[in-house]
Amino acid sequence: MKTTTDLALAHIAQLQPYIPGMSIEELARTYNLDPDSIIKLASNENPNGPSPMVSAAITHDLAHSNRYPDGYDLYASLARHYGLETDHFIVGNGSNEILDLIARVFLSAGDNAVSSQYAFFVYSLETQLVGATNKIVPAINYGHDLSKLKEAIDEHTKIVWIANPNNPTGTFIPYPEIHSFLEAVPSDVLVVLDEAYYEYLTPDNKVETQGWVDEFCNLILTRTFSKVYGLAGLRIGYAIANPEIIQLLQRARQPFNVSTAGLLAAQAALSDQDYVKTASHANQAGLAYVTGQLDSMNIPYLPTFGNFVTIELIDVPDVCQKMLQQGIIIRPLPNYAMTHHVRVTVGLQSENEAFIAALREILAITQPKI
Ligand SMILES: Cc1ncc(COP(=O)(O)O)c(C=O)c1O
Secondary structure, eight states, rough: OOOOOHHHHHHHOOOOOOOOOOHHHHHHHHTTTOGGEEEESSSOOTTTTOOOOHHHHHTTTTTTTTTTOOOHHHHHHHHHHTTTTTTGEEEEESSHHHHHHHHHHHOOOOOOOEETTTTTHHHHHHHTTTTTTEEEEOOOOOOOHHHHHHHHTTTTEEEEESSSSTTTOOOOOOOOHHHHHHHHHOTTSEEEEEEETTSOOOOTTTTOOOGTTOOOTTTTEEEESTTTTOOOGGOEEEEEEEEHHHHHHHSSSOOOOSSSHHHHHHHHHHOOOOOHHHHHHHHHHHHHHHHHHHHTTOBBBBOOSSEHHHEEOSSSSHHHHHHHHHEOOOOOEGTTTTEEEEHHHHHHHHHHHHHHHHHHHHHTTTOOOO
């Protein structure tokens, strides 16, 4: 007799599920802690929350929650913000939904998608979910090796997934190298350039890649309101690509895939670019503090371009467990087989200090005398 699992499609039954960071609520339930006392540095969220303009925008319209959402205004705002037409955008329930749409529209059994070892786990998950094959290319210094990614493309390749900066490693490929890569990739292979952490890049690294989507008809940029904009809980992200790709993705999405609250929040957040700058500067200061402290403890970490730092530790389960007992959530990386690394999001300065103090205590490294 067949089990229910036998009834499932084999490639789905064999999926390794995505393991998210523990939530504040779950830790509070587990250790009977006050949720307000918990420090969460596990999911690369903006610790300051969204722009104050967001809550005003959402609460204003709560009374109309009986109506289905209308995305017109957000599409118009994105188009204005980027200086492109609205037909270059698709908005999703987080950029994860966009990754899912891309896989469902373009991949099936017999196709393959190329990605890097240590690249954001959702790429390989989405590829497997639709029955396509993952071609995973070894990383170079924990980052993407563009020449190996290019070499891996074969006649069955439909997509190359790239995260820049990458999560969980924080690595970054300078944009001129990505531009050369795009010139070298055949135009019938899609390149998905996931820029979830784009706004955290410093001006010397940033390039306005939205201008590239008319140059490369096979380029899809994905961005999100979950990170610097502080709207992770409202689930809103988007893609920028040429209209032909966008139309195909639009066919596959659910009619009302994003809530009214999410749409209004994103529009308000997008209009407050001063907030984005302030949050990005705060992140740089937080990163400088955390990495400076790690240096002083001689703890290795990967150079990072995001709002998190990935730290090398001898006993990851022990450190994570002791952190949890102290009400601090950091992120082990089982999905990536990075058994000697943890990823720690930059928090508020007080949270960063609490994390460093806990790490010193757990590893028995004393504070240097000033
Ligand atoms: C590289 C990368 N891409 C995409 C996402 C998905 O974000 P969201 O679905 O919240 O937009 C994340 C979230 O952590 C990420 O790190």
